Amino acid sequence: MSSSANRPLVYIISAPSGSGKSTLVNELLKSVRDLDFSISYTTRAPRGSEINGSQYYFVSRSEFEKMIRDDEFLEHAEVFGKDLYGTARRFLREAEQKGHDLLLDIDVQGAAQIQKKLPDATSIFILPPDRKTLEKRLRKRGEDRGEVIDRRLIAASREIQNYDRYNYILVNDLLEESSKNLQAIVQSERLRRSGKPLSEEESKTVALADRCRLANVRDRLKRILDSFKPPEGSGGGNPP
Ligand code: 5GP
Secondary structure, three states: OOOOOOOOOEEEEEOOOOOOHHHHHHHHHHHOOOEEEOOEEEOOOOOOOOOEOOOEEEOOHHHHHHHHHOOOEEEEEEEOOOEEEEEEHHHHHHHHHHOOEEEEEOOHHHHHHHHHHOOOOEEEEEEOOOHHHHHHHHHHHOOOOHHHHHHHHHHHHHHHHHHHHOOEEEEOOOHHHHHHHHHHHHHHHHHHHHOOOOOHHHHHHHHHHHOOEHHHOHHHHHHHHHHOOOOOOOOOOOOO
16 A cells, blocks of 8 residues: 555656666665656667666657647656657556555656646755766766766756755765665655654654755755856856
8 A cells, every 4th residue: 555545645856867866766666665656758769778668668759749739748848958758647647546656757847847736746856975976977887978978067067956946855975875865755755644653763764854855955065066166267157
């Protein structure tokens, strides 16, 4: 049984690329029961070992546009000014039928659309510990050429400016710790929804999650955001 008596709890996860989001999401799905992953539709080509219907449904632009016309999406957006990505409404319906909760891995534009439609959704933003670490991770991944990495770093600087639209912030420094914190956030929201008195163990879980609430990480955030600022006089920075 899910934590939700009727409507599914919806969790939105966003992060700049290279922040370790996919690993954290996979760990979460393995460790938490009754949580479904919403497999997005995209017009981008599959990468490496990606399989249609597993990470994404890969469709043509015309198929995607038909789905928009048929109002099949809960949200959709053009990401990196290039490819279309969208969350199909049917995943929410299916989760509801099964009594499961639903996890969406979407960008900041999609998150804003969902927050309007489903104001009770829990939103989580994953951040790298600083710019240097993000750059190191992107280079180590070896998936992208130098110029692509530079573009991703610029995109990351822009995306992280949206951190304050999220309920929780997860700084992914040590994977194991971040993974525990993410599980605690999901469990804590379920416990809150259940309205039942908390056991000692459950209170600890809620306290762990609370440490990741936006209001409680502001000091740490400032240092991270500062690391993404261009050096004085470099003329760089984010487009308006
Ligand atoms: P990638 O192509 O690297 O898998 O994903 C690129 C970006 O698209 C990521 O930030 C990811 O969260 C976002 N994304 C994936 N699926 C969706 C979706 O259905 N809607 C929106 N708005 N963004 C998505």
